[in-house]
Amino acid sequence: MGQYALNINGVTHQIDVAADTPLLWVLRDTLGLVGTKYGCGIGSCGACMVHLNGLPTRACMTPVSTVGRKKVLTIEGLTAHGDHPLQTAWQELDVPQCGYCQGGQIMSAAALLKETANPTDAEIDDAMAGNLCRCATYQRIRAGIHRAAEISAKQEVKS
Numbered sequence: 001m002g003q004y005a006l007n008i009n010g011v012t013h014q015i016d017v018a019a020d021t022p023l024l025w026v027l028r029d030t031l032g033l034v035g036t037k038y039g040c041g042i043g044s045c046g047a048c049m050v051h052l053n054g055l056p057t058r059a060c061m062t063p064v065s066t067v068g069r070k071k072v073l074t075i076e077g078l079t080a081h082g083d084h085p086l087q088t089a090w091q092e093l094d095v096p097q098c099g100y101c102q103g104g105q106i107m108s109a110a111a112l113l114k115e116t117a118n119p120t121d122a123e124i125d126d127a128m129a130g131n132l133c134r135c136a137t138y139q140r141i142r143a144g145i146h147r148a149a150e151i152s153a154k155q156e157v158k159s
Helices: 023-030 085-092 102-115 121-128 138-158
Strands: 002-008 011-017 049-052 055-058 071-073
Touching: 011 023, 049 102, 055 102, 085 102, 085 138, 102 121, 102 138, 121 138
Parallel strands: 002 071
Antiparallel strands: 002 011, 049 055, 049 071
C-alpha cells in the first residue's frame, strides 16, 4: 500500500492504495466518482477516459503510482453543473442510447474541442476512433460534437 495525493477535479485527495491500482478503481471504488466506467480493462474501448493534465487518458491502464502531480479531470469535473457544451448538445440531440460509454465519449470530445474549435467530420472520426459505442450511435455522437462546437462558439461571442 502507498499514500498518494491526487488532484482530481481540482480537489486534492489523500488515498492509500497499492501502487499498481488502476486510476479507474481509485476513482470509482475509493472516491465514488462512478462517471468513469469500466468497459474492457485493456484500454481498447475508451469508457474509462479521463484527462491527465488535459490529455485524454485511459484510466483502466493508468497505475495510480504514475499519476503524481498531474491534474485528473473526470466527467464529474467537466463543469460544476453538468452544462458543458458537450453535455448540453448530448441532451439536445438525444445522443446516447444506453449511455454507458458516453462519459468516455464526452471526455474524448472535450479534448478535441479544446484543440479544434470547429472540427471536421474527419477530425472528429480521428479523435473519437479510440472510443467504442456498443449501441453504434456514432452518427449522433458526431452530430453532438458539431452541436457542442456551435454552442461553444455562441458562448464565446457573448463573452
